[in-house]
Amino acid sequence: MMMENIQNEFFTKENVQAIVQELAVLIKPIKEYLTVDETSEYLGVSKSAVYKITSKKEIPFYNPGGKKIYFKKSELDAWIDSGRVSPDSEILQQFNTKATNPNTLGAW
Helix, strand or coil: CHHHHHHHHHCCHHHHHHHHHHHHHHCCCCCCEECHHHHHHHHCCCHHHHHHHHHCCCCCCECHHHCCCEEEHHHHHHHHHHCCCCCHHHHHHHHHHHHHCHHHCCCC
16 A cells, blocks of 8 residues: 555656656657757767868768758768777787788788
């Protein structure tokens, strides 16, 4: 009986509505295209940094109508992935693998 009272107090209509509103903010719909503001937040950089890399054409973007700029989320992910820096341990492992493989002797 006590557990029922606790559950009824916690799951009031107002509490459930508040939880739903909080979840709606936390779980934003997955968008295919992002604005400059959203891209800035997604990349963790300032808006001016986003404009700077677009002006240098270092990142793919879309400019329909010549006003607003949009970014495709999958292309942002690919752009981030393209900047991967291999750790020394991985480079050393690749070197050792090639050095001990008789088929790659002389490949260096």
